[in-house]
Amino acid sequence: MHQMGNSVLIFDEVQTLPIKCVHLFNNAINFLVEQCNSTVVLCTATQPLLHDVSAKNGAIRLAPQNEIVRDVRQLFADLKRVEICDRRKPGGWAYAEIAQLALDELDRAGSCLVIVNTKDAARQVFEGCTARSGSDSVFHLSTDMCAAHRKQELKKIRDRLDAALATLCVSTQLIEAGVDVDFGAVIRSMAGLDSIAQAAGRCNRNGRPEPGIVHLVNPADERLEKLPDIRIGREHALRVLDDFGENPDRYLGNLLGPEALKDYYRYYFFNRQSDMIYPVSANQLGHDDDLLNLLSGNRTAREECQRKTGKVAERLLNQSFMAAAKVFKAIDAPTQGVIVPYGEKGSDLVARLHAAYDLTLEYDLLRTAQQYTVNVFPYVLEKLKQMEAVREVNEGMRVFSLDSRYYSKEFGLAAEPVSLMETLNV
Template sequence: MYIAHVREADKQVQTLKEHLLEAKQLAECYGAKLELTHVAGLAGLLHDLGKYSDEFQDYIQKAAFFPEAAVKKRGQVDHSTAGGKLLFNMLHNRNNTIYEKLLAEIVGNAIISHHANLQDYISPSIESDYLKRVQDKNLPEYDLAVNRFFQDTVTKAEFTEYIAAALEELKRFINDIPTQSFFLTKFVFSCLLDADRTNTRQFEEPASATAAPQYKPSFDSYYQKLMNHLASLKAKNNADDPINQLRSAMSEQCEIFAEKPSGIYTLSIPTGGGKTLASLRYALKHGQIFGKQRMIYVVPFTTIIEQNAQEVRAILDDDEHILEHHSNVVVEEETGDEHEDGLITKKEKLKLARDNWDSPIIFTTLVQFLNVFYAKGNRNTRRLHNISHSVVIFDEVQKVPTKCVSLFNEALNFLKEKAHCSILLCTATQPALEDVKYRLLKDRDGEIVPNLADVSKAFKRVEINDKTDKPVTNEQLAEWIRADIQALGSTLVILNTKAVVKDLYEKLQDMSLPVSHLSTSMCAAHRKVQLEEMRKLLRKGTPFLCVTTQLIEAGVDVSFKCVIRSLAGLDSIAQAAGRCNRHGEDSLRDVYVIDHAEERLSNLPEIEVGKGIAGNVLARYKKKAEKYEASLLSQTAMREYFLFFYRKMESNLNYYVPEADKEMTKLLLAHAVENDYVTHYRKKKGTSFPLVLNGSYKTAADHFHVIDQITTSVIVPYGEGKELAAELNSREWVEDLTKLLKKAQQYTVNLYSQEFNQLQKQGALVAHLDGMIYELKENWYSEEYGIDLKGEGGMAFTSF
């Protein structure tokens, strides 16, 4: 009997044959989504082949049953190289076809990397980490392990037949090897990771071994509940108001449009037009007709996840199956390839917790979405296969970070062309993503709302007042607000940097009316409470002031009497305007655009460039307003803004990796003739590069960060945060951990490395499970600011 895993609690054994065949079966199920059943299954079948060696079997026996006699330590026995080596030896010789070699490279890379990250086929140092493993590395018991595999798991004849089926699938799937091979490799890798982790989890927790969820009945039920809700809106007294009739008409247009085949479409409903429900209607109807497995709702900031998720939960009457994924609570370790070695400890259970986006409706962020495709960390990649066959809705899509535009477009193109997804780009300020080098393959006539210009005029709520002729300081801004607040009414001030926001907030503390503050230094649960307090004041008509950064402007459902916005991109000005008179309480209200004198934008190039281009549009508008349909927020003005913005930022649209002196598109998607690494290899080695693929996958992943600075999630002592941190540290069962990890996201804050280091030096952080989870001590969190780097917080209640 050959052992794959030993359960620490009761020393039960999972045999290697069981694990390989069960992982194969799961991987086949996942791979079938893209008609890659055998390609993905091959990875599952071979991933732990190296565990057939005497070295590993001796190690696992002693480590599990006789720890005092164990000589080898965790991670010292290589069990992941053998499967990749077998494929390379069988399929990567002179007489093999390009597809045989491609199958060996794609599946082999997934196998050798399943406890780390995908390896470089060629690296900036002109070496091949992949070849070092599958060709050069000496495995003394390789032949023994292969023989045992064919005796114990499958016969050679069965294996040959299986490979033939995988090759046929690969030939049908791939028609553009350089571009599609990266996403294909990532997909196969995702299938393997989830199959391996899921099967191990099912062995550890037999009660979790449930069948794959079937979501169509849920979508049918969800659709009916949504329609009932929309019917109740039509029964209200104000249903015949022109605006409500227009909302209803756009919602019905989404229903009709849902019958079109899957593609990349735009939904440009103006602010206040009922975008969330209209897009939900499209998604549920389209999902019913075309058999989609889930709906994924992607937002730019965590601020609006809880708001939108709460609204959808209430309408669909379902708390359990709607997942909010803000960030990764568990810190992934930087480990060697063989870290998981068969002993299922408490730390391993944290990795096994179901965190693979298998819910029917998911709310997540742009950061998390992009991480699935491009970031390092198996937890990120594990989710990729579950994005296939989805309706993916991007809310406020203009907020895609400039440096990620090309990567974003390529990911969406793959989802549309190969992964059976339908994609909806929702915003009143559509960016020109189809007009860049790596362009987005939008469908023709893909705008759902007809007569956009007329619709925008009907939804006009505000007048934009250009006050940028003279820069203003915080002192001058505070004086203006103090003098005019009664006339202005409830006022929202949005500035570009945290520093000036905090300074203005402190300057306005002497005011007689309430002053509030929102910050990304607050956890989601805290911001939710703050926003609800604001909404109460807004409903009562109580004058008050809120000072914040742009985190509030993308989709947060608040409606102020007045908005003051520091000059930034035209899309930001439009989104800020969407927080003023949002529901048409008054005929028209004022939005003031100012030029702030004290903001330091040198480290915020997107805002700085956007500010300059928006300033030019404002100047042209003054001279010729009719060119922009007499509205700074018109589609004409927005398109002009984005064309100029992307032209100015052209060199920044393709994520640049300084360490490799290359753009990520070249590291991941380049043709062989474009890859100078291959040219250098030929000169250095005196021979042609022997692989079909030449991507630098590990290098790219190591250096990819949506946010420029690396962040670490920390559980904060707000509300249930402290109790959740204690529970995560003590729980034994994976099922409980899964639920707790989801809940804990509401009580986490992402810290930049300098903030994290500063708090660590002050002794403000408590590490659990060897640094896999971090908890913040109480004095370093305040009701007013959230994370307090000075340790002067405390959670005494501070009212508005």
């Protein structure tokens, strides 16, 4: 922490902070500002209310004049470039209907971006669009594609948008933050209001005179059981949408304005207070606890020590640093990276990795491999192993490469063959 002292620290897209890290983050920021003489800037169009959470567990202590922009409400009004169209309907939208809406908007606005919550939904909408219009102007993005693949597709998309050519992109939420694209219309599957606002930021981004249209749809078959953050965010966004429908003046007629976002975060944070302390289960630690406790008073360990010794331990530091480090995950997803043979460079990379005598010495190869890696969940990796679709690059290192038949130029990695085996000339 001391290495970040006497610094200006800028946290961009701070709304993506995992909910369970809220109090750990807040306490760290307070320490850096108050004890380490640092200045912290939190950047986002959808500022989470990190100062309104439990002060006992750690809320950010904002400076008296904390807004860099003097009149935030006026800024939102001045930068309003889209209109939100609530298209929810009873029973929800079929994927084929969403595809047709996207094609209609492509004809009307010249370009359209569809953002859905799952890779399966993205694939089905994409296939529905290409079945009706061909594939020259339709693009697909998801995390089943390696970074090099996504970058190439994004370049094609940007080039077409810059040339004012008809462009339709179907993507998961990966396109919502940090991607500079400007579409004439956006269709967004229902999600948290912060995600909806980020999606709206890809519509009429360059400020054309006529406002862009952001359509909100509720897919009938989108399954979010394994995506609790999206599911819970969606529930509270629906509440704000209903409030807005009954009394738009409460939000000054702006569904993405500061008043609406404040209500959304109040609903969302209130519902998830118990998640903000980074809870850990007995399966992970041997007993139920949380990282906020492990790294502060460590009440459970002190009580156990007293039970065993009959007295309270007199020491300056009671934290369980090793236990906390063991259970903390910066990215909480039990995934395994698989290197994919995307394009000539990807295929050459895989060949060179397999030919390497000692992979631990191949720093440049491993660095390049990050651009050609797709992270998969354990059940997907196991299925790929059973089908002999992956091979370990070096025995015992758990670095895997993918058979080229299991990588699609449209969708990326697949758990079943999607292309014929390449002919090898020896």
